[in-house]
Amino acid sequence: MTSIDDSNKEKLRSVSVDLNNDTSLLIDIPDALCERDKVKFTVHTKTTLSTFQKPDFSVPRQHEDFIWLHDALVETEDYAGLIIPPAPPKPDFEGPREKMHKLGEGESTMTKEEYTKMKQELEAEYLAVFKKTVQVHEVFLQRLSSHPVLSKDRNFQIFLEYDQDLSVRRKNAKEMFGGFFKNMVKSADEVLISGIKEVDDFFEQEKTFLLDYFSKIKDSTAKAEKMTRSHKNIADDYIHISATLNSICAEDSTPNKKNLEKLSDLFERLRKVEGRVASDQELKLTELLRYYMRDIQAAKDLLYRRARALVDYENSNKALDKARLKGKDIAQAEDHQRQCLQKFDKLSESAKKELTSFKGRRVVAFRKNLIEMAELEIKHAKNNVSLLQGCVDLLKTN
Amino acid sequence: MASSSERNPPPFPASEKPEPGLSDMADGDSDSDEGADIFVSNSLPTSVSRGVSQPEEPADLFGQETPTAKPNRVYSDDDDLFAEAQADLSSDTPGNSARKDLSTSSGLPSARSPAALQPTSLEQLEEEEAKDCFDVDVAVTNPEKVGDGMNAYVAYKVSTRTSLPIFKSKVFSARRRFSDFLGLYEKLSAKQSLHGCIIPPPPEKSVVGMTKVKVGMDDPSSVEFVEKRRAALERYLQRIVAHPLLLQDPDVRDFLEREDLPRAVNTQALSGAGFLKMINRASDAVSKMTIKMNESDTWFEDKFQEVDTEEQQLRKLLAVVDSLVSHRKELCVNTAVFAKSMAMLGNSEDNTALSRALSQLAEVEDKMEQLHQEQAGTDFFIFAELLADYIRLLGAVRGCFDQRVRAWQRWQEAQSTLQKKREAEAKLLWANKPDKLQQAKEEINEWEAKVTQYERDFDRIGMTVRREVLRFEKEKAKDFKSQIIKYLEAMLQSQQRLVKFWEAFLPEAKAIA
Numbered sequence: 001m002t003s004i005d006d007s008n009k010e011k012l013r014s015v016s017v018d019l020n021n022d023t024s025l026l027i028d029i030p031d032a033l034c035e036r037d038k039v040k041f042t043v044h045t046k047t048t049l050s051t052f053q054k055p056d057f058s059v060p061r062q063h064e065d066f067i068w069l070h071d072a073l074v075e076t077e078d079y080a081g082l083i084i085p086p087a088p089p090k091p092d093f094e095g096p097r098e099k100m101h102k103l104g105e106g107e108s109t110m111t112k113e114e115y116t117k118m119k120q121e122l123e124a125e126y127l128a129v130f131k132k133t134v135q136v137h138e139v140f141l142q143r144l145s146s147h148p149v150l151s152k153d154r155n156f157q158i159f160l161e162y163d164q165d166l167s168v169r170r171k172n173a174k175e176m177f178g179g180f181f182k183n184m185v186k187s188a189d190e191v192l193i194s195g196i197k198e199v200d201d202f203f204e205q206e207k208t209f210l211l212d213y214f215s216k217i218k219d220s221t222a223k224a225e226k227m228t229r230s231h232k233n234i235a236d237d238y239i240h241i242s243a244t245l246n247s248i249c250a251e252d253s254t255p256n257k258k259n260l261e262k263l264s265d266l267f268e269r270l271r272k273v274e275g276r277v278a279s280d281q282e283l284k285l286t287e288l289l290r291y292y293m294r295d296i297q298a299a300k301d302l303l304y305r306r307a308r309a310l311v312d313y314e315n316s317n318k319a320l321d322k323a324r325l326k327g328k329d330i331a332q333a334e335d336h337q338r339q340c341l342q343k344f345d346k347l348s349e350s351a352k353k354e355l356t357s358f359k360g361r362r363v364v365a366f367r368k369n370l371i372e373m374a375e376l377e378i379k380h381a382k383n384n385v386s387l388l389q390g391c392v393d394l395l396k397t398n
Numbered sequence: 399m400a401s402s403s404e405r406n407p408p409p410f411p412a413s414e415k416p417e418p419g420l421s422d423m424a425d426g427d428s429d430s431d432e433g434a435d436i437f438v439s440n441s442l443p444t445s446v447s448r449g450v451s452q453p454e455e456p457a458d459l460f461g462q463e464t465p466t467a468k469p470n471r472v473y474s475d476d477d478d479l480f481a482e483a484q485a486d487l488s489s490d491t492p493g494n495s496a497r498k499d500l501s502t503s504s505g506l507p508s509a510r511s512p513a514a515l516q517p518t519s520l521e522q523l524e525e526e527e528a529k530d531c532f533d534v535d536v537a538v539t540n541p542e543k544v545g546d547g548m549n550a551y552v553a554y555k556v557s558t559r560t561s562l563p564i565f566k567s568k569v570f571s572a573r574r575r576f577s578d579f580l581g582l583y584e585k586l587s588a589k590q591s592l593h594g595c596i597i598p599p600p601p602e603k604s605v606v607g608m609t610k611v612k613v614g615m616d617d618p619s620s621v622e623f624v625e626k627r628r629a630a631l632e633r634y635l636q637r638i639v640a641h642p643l644l645l646q647d648p649d650v651r652d653f654l655e656r657e658d659l660p661r662a663v664n665t666q667a668l669s670g671a672g673f674l675k676m677i678n679r680a681s682d683a684v685s686k687m688t689i690k691m692n693e694s695d696t697w698f699e700d701k702f703q704e705v706d707t708e709e710q711q712l713r714k715l716l717a718v719v720d721s722l723v724s725h726r727k728e729l730c731v732n733t734a735v736f737a738k739s740m741a742m743l744g745n746s747e748d749n750t751a752l753s754r755a756l757s758q759l760a761e762v763e764d765k766m767e768q769l770h771q772e773q774a775g776t777d778f779f780i781f782a783e784l785l786a787d788y789i790r791l792l793g794a795v796r797g798c799f800d801q802r803v804r805a806w807q808r809w810q811e812a813q814s815t816l817q818k819k820r821e822a823e824a825k826l827l828w829a830n831k832p833d834k835l836q837q838a839k840e841e842i843n844e845w846e847a848k849v850t851q852y853e854r855d856f857d858r859i860g861m862t863v864r865r866e867v868l869r870f871e872k873e874k875a876k877d878f879k880s881q882i883i884k885y886l887e888a889m890l891q892s893q894q895r896l897v898k899f900w901e902a903f904l905p906e907a908k909a910i911a
Contacts, residue, residue: 216742234726363749
């Protein structure tokens, strides 16, 4: 059973800011258990709302349950004008698992000490992936709970409260919706970019901005990942260097022995710092980019839905003209047209609000993370400086 | 062994400026246009213009030290950094005073004379003293391509500064090519008088590397190759002149002093792989000897085993360090690519303050890339090359152990020949052939003398080997210590610059609104 304590969670909860401070509905994931491939999250709710049966309760949930909830929200027509928080990605332990496998294969080529250190590093990596996935699932729920409309969703309530296995409900949901909305979104880019006449400047700008920004941030996320991986490789190299120096020292009887001992010790400490540089960069930079990439996709989805509503409205106009020409079913067509217009206007209004607050949220999150990342880089580099200076002084005085 | 000179680690020429002394040599030399191209074309324009001008004198090469070179680089970076920071930031007060201090002090390095270096620690004082004992400084600089096509070669300037009377003058130089260095080694290793001595081996020959250079010296991998070789040749000579016996050798003197040297032929056998093959073949021959050496002194056996083990361990370490170098280069590439991507993202960003912060982040990452590049350079040129040198040197140590064993073998064989001659004499006495007997007696005398000589040789070699190994171990410890310190100090400075970059970025991030 791996649990995350509060202080750690504070550090983790950085991607989305200022969530979970409305005491009427507080959600967190205090515990998570990793069983083979499946992660079981303990979703804990504390509420003063009367809509819930109890004020304080917990339920076990799997990743698929979160996906069900997300899809249910996306499919709900009433929420068409909202940015649905992006679904958390599937827990992916493939990276550390593969490395662990490779390590096991190469066990015979390294000393026991080296093997132990590499294993420790990998376990830390595994733990980091674990923490990340807990965080991202938690943030998803907290986004919902802090949203004025979504927090009241019935499915959300079921998710939080229903104390039995959700998998039955999940299957029903799939049959009900049949991925209706989702299939539409597939060709959404074309819908957006195609020559729909956009009457509102705000949305025209947003569309251009989001399309461009999305492709750039997707690129940045991928490049940041590669950079982090390089840092990890270097940290691993430091382990090997330290271990090999140790083996040399063990056999060395010459005056060089103490030089090598000090160097080996230094590399052991440096690798810890380098490892932390890598993981901090991952959390503050890569995760930030990754999260907002997904969030921007959600914002794009909103634009698609609005564009679709506009198409519906334009189609209803054409139908009304046709009806007037034919002189048949005019009232019906007028009704339909009015409904489409209403829907479109409501959607537009809601979308404008959502997109504006999204902007603000994004800027705040970037600010927080960039500051934290810079501070951590400084901290680690200063740490390195003192380690290096210490070793140099030690070498010079002997 | 090479501790007599604190040389500035030659950086990867792709992104680094050369030592000020070297670039001056390039500028000053009348026939070294190509030399200038190699260094100047790869350096940052700002640093070259800041390079302190000096009279062209080999002595200046030896006055150049790390502390003087680095601060130039640091300040020039900071100047640029703070120039931008000042232009962009409107109202960030905390950093202001710090900034002012740095910009005023940035004026200092250009005024400081790099030629004077005060020993700052006891360690350096001791080294100065040691230098005075030998008082020979050599440097290898100015690689220049001579000729064209496949017959082209690179000539290096070998400069010496000394006050020893065995040399004709105090300061002098000569142009040498790679095969000349190999030729010197060949001459030294063939000398009977130097048997048992650990003769520093020259760097490896490389067909691939040289072919690229013959074609053209401008691409980064050729520049890197030439720099690697130049540095290795320099360390090779420094180790030779640091050895008391070798310094007195006339061939060494000729190499340093003579205007023209007869072309060294038959250096194929001494190319890198060839050198090690030679050592290993000799070792095999020794181990295949029918008469096993009766070792009365276990010191030799134990020491040989130690040396062998250490050589293997160093190879392992070198493999890991090579991996580190390549990972660091990967980090460079990935950081540069990320920086570009971040710049694009900053351009797309519609919030002004955030857009500026992202652009600044891109610039910081660009600077990080340069830091990583430099770090990869020191990883390679200081750490990896140190290990490579000692792997070769340990091979040479093994070589002198083998020489001792062969000396023993020669003595044993002479003894058995003497025995045979005595038996022959006895036979002749019995067969009563007086004329042949005289010859036999002469031969016995001859071989008795040889036996005595060879026994003396063997004892002498034994003493030499012992002495050489102890000296080698001391020098190795000194060498490792000074190189490790240099490596760590370079890393230290890199991390300090890293701190400055991020500290300059922090207000930008805080200014996001």
